[in-house]
Amino acid sequence: MEIHSAGDDDLDLAHDGPDDVASGPGVTRRPVTAAENLRASRGWWDADADNYQSEHGEFLGEADFVWCPEGLREADAKLLGDVAGRRVLELGCGAAAAARWLAAQGADVVAMDLSAGMLRHAEQAAARTGLTVPLVQADASALPFADGAFDVACTAFGAVPFVDDSALVMREVYRVLKPGGRWVFSVTHPMRWIFLDDPTEGGLRAVHSYFDRRPYVEYDEHGAATYVEHHRTMGDRLRELLGAGFTLVDLIEPEWPEGHEQIWGQWSPLRGRLFPGTAIFVAAKPSD
Template sequence: MQEHWPHPPVRVERRGVSEAESRAANGPDWDRYADEYQATHGEFLGDAGFVWGPEGLTESEAGILGDVVGKHVLEVGSGAGQCSRWVRSQGGLSFGLDLSHRQLQHSRRLDEQTGVAVPSVLGTATDLPFADGSFDVVFCSFGALQFVQDIELAVAETARVLSPGGRFAFSITHPTRWMFPDDPTEAGLVASQSYWDRTPYVEVEDDTGQVAYVEHHRTLGDWVRVLAASGFVITTLLEPEWPAGHDRLWGGWSAVRGRFTPGTAIFGCTKAPTGKPNAGPRRA
């Protein structure tokens, strides 16, 4: 669940939602939340910084993207473009895409403040407005993927715009975290939901009945299956530990929870040189 911001009263449900419902809810939700998000987390993220998650692991430390010098790089769910701006500072040619118009306005603001411009477009992960093989690297740092219902299409779109042998990396809420309440205190350390329950988390406005926010859960096995089906070979899976002395509270992430269970999963993959999907089992 998001932090709190001006928003009509909502009730929480666990139920199926379509891709159209997810998109219609999450775009306006991020438009409402963008100002507070940047005010609250902007300093931690850095105007031209690359942080993979609330634990504070940076790309400089992780090295999941590899050498980006001279490479064409796409950030899906780019927000204010902090990560893409860091890529440009390292010699990469990065571009951003986000579903939220307000987040892209913040990206433009930081372009002007830093003097490092990230060309960015309004769009969705399931319909990337780029030609086949346009990029050497695609990444997503806690961006679009967990807000997408049709994840197979989103990953296939990533594979389409990547050149053969290209790199795909992304961070998401660690799947095991969905077993626990969205509570960063000791009270939230009791498993209360099945890890295998993939029913989306949904917030519904009380007064209108409209879906206001959606987040989708997949298991680690689901991610392996989806990535393999689109021709990706997984080379990295990081589960960052909560650093000692790091006292930042971010939604359900905290030092209290982080001592016992991972909050973030970071995947690194390579597109098969042939571009052909890998054979693999499918979940019924």
């Protein structure tokens, strides 16, 4: 799971791109090229890998499949079905805790991520747990696998929101799945983009347009993007899935569980009890 909590309460909406002279690092909403997006994503997660694991590794576990900050686990939700003996691809695997959990359930798993820094943590965790899965460094919009190579594909907050063309990711996943294969992914709930990334009462006031699809961009003193994340509406996500050929099986909006007091960035008990923070899409490739 890879979730970045973006501090967007001081968006510089006047800054349109790297051709402008930036007075210093900041945040904005502006278009990015595919190359700029890829460079920023790889650089961010490589640089932040150690900090991310230090902050969230205990919550995510060494070999556990946690779908979201609400704490929904695949062991309870069973969104992937019986994975024993199944060929499974985890996109945006981060430190691959979910892939190791899947391997422990008898799945034949491949874990993939863009970031070498995150995959380094996956290797270290494999050594600690004795659960080793193949690790692949690749871009989710160009999957290096043959057609029909997998029975199941999944990701918990990985890949999908960080790619400029997420519709292409859907088509690529469709391609590498066998007929009847299942594709399950979790992302920040689209309605959360209306609000500031603030776990307190300050995050209860709607300030952004739900229909503003410009990427959220953090940039350096030269105006170059250092972090990019993309908003899509609920309808956008459904059209991406259906356009790729998938059928929608279910849409899960996990409720905030009683007794869960952990704050993860903008996710908090205060906000979680009022409106959803995560959307989990469960889709299937039709059988021949």
